[in-house]
Amino acid sequence: MVCGGLLACSVALGAQEPVQTNRATELRAAPDDTAVLIRTLPQRTPVQQLERKGAWTRVKIDKDTGWVRMMHLRGGAIIVESEQTSGGSFLSGFSRLLGGGPAGNTRAQSATVGVRGFSEEDLRKAQLNPAELAKLKRYQAGDAEARRLAEQAKLQPRDVAYLAQDAVDGTRGGK
Amino acid sequence: MKSSAIPRPIVCATLTLLLAACAGMPDLKNLPTNPAALKNMMNQPAAPGGQSMLETGMNVAKSAGNAMRDIPESEEIATGENIMAGVLGAAPLYNNERIQRYVNQVGHWVAMQSERPNLPWRFAVLDSPLVNAGAAPGGQIYITTGLLFRMRSEAELAGALGHEIAHVVQKHHLKAYQKASLGDAGVTAFGAVVDSKVNTGSLGREAGKQALKLGIGEVRTLLLLSLGRPEEEQADRMGMVLAARAGYDPYGLPTVIQILQDMSAEQGSLSTLYKTHPAPSERLASLDQTIGSSMDGYSNQPVLKERFATMILGSAPPAAAKKPVDKK
Numbered sequence: 241m242v243c244g245g246l247l248a249c250s251v252a253l254g255a256q257e258p259v260q261t262n263r264a265t266e267l268r269a270a271p272d273d274t275a276v277l278i279r280t281l282p283q284r285t286p287v288q289q290l291e292r293k294g295a296w297t298r299v300k301i302d303k304d305t306g307w308v309r310m311m312h313l314r315g316g317a318i319i320v321e322s323e324q325t326s327g328g329s330f331l332s333g334f335s336r337l338l339g340g341g342p343a344g345n346t347r348a349q350s351a352t353v354g355v356r357g358f359s360e361e362d363l364r365k366a367q368l369n370p371a372e373l374a375k376l377k378r379y380q381a382g383d384a385e386a387r388r389l390a391e392q393a394k395l396q397p398r399d400v401a402y403l404a405q406d407a408v409d410g411t412r413g414g415k
Numbered sequence: 416m417k418s419s420a421i422p423r424p425i426v427c428a429t430l431t432l433l434l435a436a437c438a439g440m441p442d443l444k445n446l447p448t449n450p451a452a453l454k455n456m457m458n459q460p461a462a463p464g465g466q467s468m469l470e471t472g473m474n475v476a477k478s479a480g481n482a483m484r485d486i487p488e489s490e491e492i493a494t495g496e497n498i499m500a501g502v503l504g505a506a507p508l509y510n511n512e513r514i515q516r517y518v519n520q521v522g523h524w525v526a527m528q529s530e531r532p533n534l535p536w537r538f539a540v541l542d543s544p545l546v547n548a549g550a551a552p553g554g555q556i557y558i559t560t561g562l563l564f565r566m567r568s569e570a571e572l573a574g575a576l577g578h579e580i581a582h583v584v585q586k587h588h589l590k591a592y593q594k595a596s597l598g599d600a601g602v603t604a605f606g607a608v609v610d611s612k613v614n615t616g617s618l619g620r621e622a623g624k625q626a627l628k629l630g631i632g633e634v635r636t637l638l639l640l641s642l643g644r645p646e647e648e649q650a651d652r653m654g655m656v657l658a659a660r661a662g663y664d665p666y667g668l669p670t671v672i673q674i675l676q677d678m679s680a681e682q683g684s685l686s687t688l689y690k691t692h693p694a695p696s697e698r699l700a701s702l703d704q705t706i707g708s709s710m711d712g713y714s715n716q717p718v719l720k721e722r723f724a725t726m727i728l729g730s731a732p733p734a735a736a737k738k739p740v741d742k743k
Contacts, residue, residue, distance in 0.1 A: 262696055263703075273708060294666055294714025311669055311703040314676050314696050365505075366638070368631050372503035373496060379508075379515040380537050386524035389517075393569075393719050395662030397528060400713065402656050403705060406649055408584055412660070413532025 259299075261285045265312040267304060271296035278306040287313070484593075488553070491589055492535060494629070495553030498588075499539065501634035502557055506543040509560050515540050517726045521569060522556060522576040528660035529584050538576060546678065550579040552589045563727060565674055569719035573661055574668025578654030585653075587646045592637060648701045655706060659713040666714055672698050 261281050269276040271293050281287070287299040287308070296307045390397075402408065486494075508515065522538035534554035541547075541559045548558040556579045558572075566572055582588060629637075651668065659665040676695040 262700065273711075292670075294664055295708070295711050296714075309703070310666060310673075311699050314673070314699070366501050366631070366635060367504040368497070368500040368634060369503040369507070370500055372508055373500045375508055376499070376503065376515075376537050376539050377535075379512070379519050379539075380535065381516065381519040381523040383523070383527060383532075386520050386527055389520040390524050390662065393717060393722060395524070395717060395719075397662055398660055398713065398716075400656050400659045403652055403709070406585075406653050406656075408530045410530035412530050413527040 259287055259289050259313055261287065261308065261312055262314040263312055265308050267299070267301065267306040267308055269306055271298075271307045275307070278304050281308065289313070486589060486593075488534075491586070492553035494589070494592070495551040495555040497629040497634055498551035498637055499537070499555040499557070501631065501638055502541070502549070502551070503539065504631075505638070506541040506545075506559065509540040509542040511540075514563075514727060518558065518563070518572065518576075521572055522580070525573050525577050525657050525661045526554070526580050528657055529580055531584050534583065536580075546675070548575055548579055550582040550588065552583065552586065552592075554583055556580065556583070562671075566671065566727075567720060567723065568667060568670075569723040570658060570663040570665075570667030570717065571671050572667070572723065573663045574654050574658045574665065575671050576654075577657035577661075578650045578668060580657055581650040581653035582642070582646065585646070585649065587642050587650070588640070591640050591642055591646075648698065648705075651698055651702050652705055655702070655710055659710060659716065662716055664714050664716045664718045665710045667718065669699060669702055672702075 261283055264283050265281050267278040267281055269278055281301065285301065287301045289297055289299050290305070291298040292310060293307075295310055297310045297313055298305065298307050299313075518540050519536075519538045523536050526532060526534070526536040531554070536554040537556065539555075539557040540563060541557050543559040544561045545559050546561040546565065548556070548562055550556045556576060558575065558579075562575070563572070566575070651672070654668045655665040658667055672695045676699070
């Protein structure tokens with residue numbers, strides 16, 4: 241139930257800010273800086289998001305449809321995702337954990353969810369928990385397990401350099 | 416909103432947060448640092464035959480401007496485990512072995528692509544509805560279910576963990592702990608504790624025995640240290656690169672930042688947070704300016720949405736959504 245999921249999501253996230261450009265940017269015919277320029281969009285142009293593809297998001301504005309760089313947009317991560325996964329297993333899981341289809345207690349739940357660290361109170365009360373630390377150590381993965389996980393999904397290690405200002409001494413690890 | 420807090424960079428939340436999270440925590444000055452206890456502590460030798468913390472703090476202060484001591488890896492790891500034990504005291508592990516192992520494997524795979532592949536990398540999934548992630552020295556990393564269950568792909572997870580791995584690779588927290596003993600009076604003593612224990616080697620010697628040498632008060636204080644904007648932005652850039660190295664679409668991390676952006680829009684009460692930490696929109700703008708199109712070539716790499724859904728979202732409902740109805 242896509243609608244149920246979407247509804248639950250947007251309720252849980254509170255009033256959804258309209259998706260808009262966070263800077264002046266270009267609307268292009270394809271997800272590529274060299275693609276045909278459809279039009280330029282000033283900062284804070286509201287758009288409708290349709291699809292994500294790597295660095296680019298396909299959007300609709302007025303009668304135009306085209307691609308803008310994803311980092312030039314703010315808001316709407318959830319909507320984009322829902323569209324991409326419509327009917328997929330992800331959506332049912334996601335909406336379920338946000339309180340399920342019936343808006344039920346999503347409101348109460350969203351009140352406890354915030355972009356914040358552990359509360360001061362949590363930290364005041366925190367005690368060292370060596371038992372949990374020992375448990376965590378048991379979950380630690382080894383190189384072989386990690387490689388297997390990567391191989392299962394055909395993840396290919398790549399040589400990618402950090403930007404110059406982030407250079408780190410040392411050799412990067414095994415592939 | 417009460418605001419007795421003096422805005423200062425050091426006071427925010429937990430280790431560092433992917434989220435720039437670290438809520439406006441107005442009263443942190445009151446933490447365990449009451450003056451009498453502080454004074455008492457500072458005059459106690461930190462180790463048998465060692466200097467008092469006050470002396471150590473002063474010595475550290477004297478050496479300000481000089482290069483900070485290189486802390487041996489074993490001591491760094493022991494310190495990080497201490498901190499993680501404190502984090503686990505604030506929120507326990509999420510009780511699902513499959514998810515814990517999956518997140519550890521993804522994190523380990525990303526960490527293998529770093530310059531510190533041989534650290535004891537551990538990735539704790541904490542049972543907490545708070546949206547958060549963080550790192551401690553030596554390879555200790557955590558992510559809350561509140562954040563994990565808002566993600567939609569393995570590439571997003573890899574990017575978020577990559578951000579935290581970058582903090583460890585750059586020793587951001589370790590350096591912050593050392594610096595802490597130079598500035599803010601409230602944390603001077605505790606910074607000195609760490610530094611003196613590190614100096615006397617008491618942390619390092621105990622590393623192999625898994626001893627927790629920092630007291631809870633010290634750990635609590637270190638939990639409150641946060642990193643600066645340059646460190647967060649560096650971790651964003653490096654997190655994208657690490658995800659790309661590991662074979663993922665590097666745009667998972669900026670997607671997570673966008674999720675935070677959506678959330679922060681509803682959180683008017685978070686305005687104080689953004690006085691000390693970069694807002695998600697500023698982080699995206701900074702990434703856009705620095706990374707530019709340099710990662711475009713890797714943006715067709717897998718995001719692994721289905722595996723993520725199977726491993727994470729196909730499992731039992733998280734604590735964040737726990738309801739009586741869910742009991743089976």
